Amino acid sequence: MGRLLSAAAIGLVFGIGIVFSGMANPAKVLNFFDLFGTWDPSLIFVMGSALLVTFVGYRLVLRRPAPIFHRTFHLPTKRDLDAPLIAGSALFGIGWGIAGFCPGGAIPALGSGEPSPIIFVAAMVVGILVATALKASLSRRQALA
Numbered sequence: 838m839g840r841l842l843s844a845a846a847i848g849l850v851f852g853i854g855i856v857f858s859g860m861a862n863p864a865k866v867l868n869f870f871d872l873f874g875t876w877d878p879s880l881i882f883v884m885g886s887a888l889l890v891t892f893v894g895y896r897l898v899l900r901r902p903a904p905i906f907h908r909t910f911h912l913p914t915k916r917d918l919d920a921p922l923i924a925g926s927a928l929f930g931i932g933w934g935i936a937g938f939c940p941g942g943a944i945p946a947l948g949s950g951e952p953s954p955i956i957f958v959a960a961m962v963v964g965i966l967v968a969t970a971l972k973a974s975l976s977r978r979q980a981l982a
Contacts, residue, residue, distance in 0.1 A: 839905070839906045840906040840907070843905075843906055851941065852944065852945035853945075855941055855942050855945045856945050856946075858879075858883045859879065860880070860883055860941070860942045861942045861943075861945045861946040861949070861954075862937075862946075863936060863937025863938050863942075863946075863953065864937065865877060865879070865880070865937075866880060866933070866937040866938070866939075866942065867934075867937040869881075870934050936953075936957055938953070938954060938957045940958075940961060943957045943958050943961070944958065
């Protein structure tokens with residue numbers, strides 16, 4: 838129960854930060870990419886702040902012997918760049934540049950009542966389901982080969 842409440846609190850703080858920073862507004866994000874038009878550099882400050890908080894937070898948290906709600910930390914061990922990582926990153930960036938939404942900004946934007954975040958989140962869920970099905974299908978084919 839503690840882990841669920843902790844995750845909910847963290848998600849709430851993140852969502853509030855996204856909304857207050859304006860990153861739930863796709864026009865603000867798209868203006869960041871419009872270098873020769875209505876360029877808005879505020880996204881750099883949001884990203885820089887997030888990196889600073891993450892850098893400091895990881896240093897403080899990883900000094901602990903274990904997380905509060907679990908026995909061990911679950912940190913990524915894979916460090917190599919592979920095709921799925923590069924393709925996923927490229928698709929993420931292209932989608933963000935086209936729609937002005939990323940998952941972190943779209944979820945809080947659902948509360949706006951606007952149709953665009955609803956369409957984005959629906960398309961994202963469909964994309965996740967298709968990718969999961971394709972990955973499972975490829976795994977089955979490789980296992981049979």
